[in-house]
Amino acid sequence: MEMLRVRSAVSPLRRPADDRARSVTRLPRVGDLIANLRPEDPVHCLRPAVLAETARAFRAAFPGEVLYAVKCNADPAVLRALWEGGVRHFDCASPKEVALVRSMFADAEIHFMHPVKARGAIREAWARHGVRDFVLDSADELAKLLAETGAAGATAATGVAGELGLIVRIALPKSGAVIDLSGKFGASLEDAVSLLRAARPQAARLGISFHVGSQCLDPLAWRQALDITGEVIRAAGVAIDIIDVGGGFPVAYPDAEPPALGAFMAEIEEGFERLGLPDAQLWAEPGRALVAGGGSVVVQVQMRRGDALYVNDGVYGSLADAGALGFRYPVRMIRPDGGAADVGVVGFSFYGPTCDSADAMRGPFYLPADIAEGDWIEIGQLGAYGASLRTGFNGFDQARIVEVGDAPLPMDEIGHPIEADIALAA
Numbered sequence: 208m209e210m211l212r213v214r215s216a217v218s219p220l221r222r223p224a225d226d227r228a229r230s231v232t233r234l235p236r237v238g239d240l241i242a243n244l245r246p247e248d249p250v251h252c253l254r255p256a257v258l259a260e261t262a263r264a265f266r267a268a269f270p271g272e273v274l275y276a277v278k279c280n281a282d283p284a285v286l287r288a289l290w291e292g293g294v295r296h297f298d299c300a301s302p303k304e305v306a307l308v309r310s311m312f313a314d315a316e317i318h319f320m321h322p323v324k325a326r327g328a329i330r331e332a333w334a335r336h337g338v339r340d341f342v343l344d345s346a347d348e349l350a351k352l353l354a355e356t357g358a359a360g361a362t363a364a365t366g367v368a369g370e371l372g373l374i375v376r377i378a379l380p381k382s383g384a385v386i387d388l389s390g391k392f393g394a395s396l397e398d399a400v401s402l403l404r405a406a407r408p409q410a411a412r413l414g415i416s417f418h419v420g421s422q423c424l425d426p427l428a429w430r431q432a433l434d435i436t437g438e439v440i441r442a443a444g445v446a447i448d449i450i451d452v453g454g455g456f457p458v459a460y461p462d463a464e465p466p467a468l469g470a471f472m473a474e475i476e477e478g479f480e481r482l483g484l485p486d487a488q489l490w491a492e493p494g495r496a497l498v499a500g501g502g503s504v505v506v507q508v509q510m511r512r513g514d515a516l517y518v519n520d521g522v523y524g525s526l527a528d529a530g531a532l533g534f535r536y537p538v539r540m541i542r543p544d545g546g547a548a549d550v551g552v553v554g555f556s557f558y559g560p561t562c563d564s565a566d567a568m569r570g571p572f573y574l575p576a577d578i579a580e581g582d583w584i585e586i587g588q589l590g591a592y593g594a595s596l597r598t599g600f601n602g603f604d605q606a607r608i609v610e611v612g613d614a615p616l617p618m619d620e621i622g623h624p625i626e627a628d629i630a631l632a633a
């Protein structure tokens with residue numbers, strides 16, 4: 208068969224980066240791969256060409272610098288594909304993410320965007336990995352950053368701010384995002400004003416960031432956030448070098464056809480212009496929007512009970528968001544030993560492999576009516592927050608990662624691919 212790379216899917220952060228140059232051989236197709244492997248464990252299918260192209264398109268549409276939010280999918284193959292698509296900046300939140308990105312790309316610009324960091328994490332990022340930009344949302348964190356980077360001493364000795372970039376994250380009111388992140392991080396507007404004033408003399412670069420929440424379907428959320436940003440800047444009365452509009456850019460799922468990316472970019476561009484900061488840099492930190500379409504998982508049906516399918520991956524694996532959040536994904540049946548009869552489709556729910564009754568996904572996932580034990584199902588739009596959320600709960604920690612040459616799974620209006628199954632030619 209064609210070139211095939213198989214690795215453990217459990218926590219890419221726990222494996223060494225795979226630095227082998229990406230083969231130029233044509234990558235296999237999902238259907239062929241399943242026919243060859245006949246896998247009884249989930250198989251994660253990464254589409255490097257799709258990832259690179261998505262990154263290129265986002266960078267072309269966004270009028271500023273694009274930082275990839277690594278937590279969304281930290282697989283080295285994903286990082287490599289995004290690099291190929293021109294991404295050079297990475298939003299990291301942990302020492303392992305920082306070390307992984309640095310081990311792969313000596314020239315990457317790494318930004319440490321978690322507002323609450325361990326002291327050792329700051330030291331290691333600063334001294335060992337050359338990280339210069341850090342986010343904060345409190346005076347306590349500012350003190351920590353100044354102490355652990357030695358920046359305060361450097362500034363006091365020379366009278367000019369050294370190399371430290373400081374980005375103050377502001378809190379936003381509840382947004383229209385599917386996954387609301389307001390509440391955990393972000394300085395109140397009042398606190399942000401005093402933080403900006405305190406940080407300014409210590410900062411080589413001073414920025415403001417926010418995060419509207421993940422899978423935010425409303426472009427106006429960015430307009431509102433940028434207007435709040437403007438209020439903070441006027442109240443603080445200090446020079447601002449960076450405006451970071453965070454992540455949260457949505458992708459299509461069977462239930463959600465978001466406005467086109469251009470609608471979000473238009474609000475951001477206008478809102479940024481209204482701030483009247485011609486010399487400031489504009490940054491974004493997309494995760495989901497860069498990688499969702501570039502990943503899928505192939506699961507096997509282990510039992511059918513009515514319209515419920517017991518499959519070998521679930522909410523403790525890569526389908527976390529299909530559980531409590533009820534996300535639906537495009538699906539297609541793979542039956543290598545012959546095509547399905549034209550039997551129509553049925554909306555199925557899934558049960559995952561663990562013994563927890565919460566390991567259930569209501570769907571519905573539309574699949575051929577005669578789907579049965581032994582058939583495989585490819586579940587698409589899973590490059591974001593899929594493999595990255597896997598656990599080893601109940602011993603179901605086996606999975607493989609392969610790179611494939613397929614296009615993303617297409618969606619029709621009820622969320623199943625137009626060709627609901629693929630029959631493989633012998």
Ligand SMILES: *Cc1c(COP(=O)(O)O)cnc(C)c1O
Binds near residue numbers: 276454455494
């Ligand atoms: C998770 C996260 C992102 C990425 O969010 P997406 O919804 O995946 O785009 C960006 N910035 C911060 C601070 C985050 O926590």
